Amino acid sequence: MTLDLANIVGLVGSALMMIAYAYSNMAHTINFTLFNLLNLVGSLLLIGSLTVHFNIASMALEIVWAAIALFGLAKAAWKGKAS
Numbered sequence: 001m002t003l004d005l006a007n008i009v010g011l012v013g014s015a016l017m018m019i020a021y022a023y024s025n026m027a028h029t030i031n032f033t034l035f036n037l038l039n040l041v042g043s044l045l046l047i048g049s050l051t052v053h054f055n056i057a058s059m060a061l062e063i064v065w066a067a068i069a070l071f072g073l074a075k076a077a078w079k080g081k082a083s
Helices: 005-026 032-052 056-082
Strands: none
Touching: 005 032, 032 056
């Protein structure tokens, strides 16, 4: 593996998703906007990385992950307006 820009972008994306996961397990109260935003940005960075170093299974996972994060952000925004 070479440490090119695509791999660095992918590593940053992975780190954001791990931070979101750790946050969800350690926080007393979860800020769903922050949680889903970290997941969305992380998955988009990984998708960007995968356009250079393509892997079909990882790409499918990241597309679904991004979609779930977008749904979570929309739900959090809707709840914020309903309050």
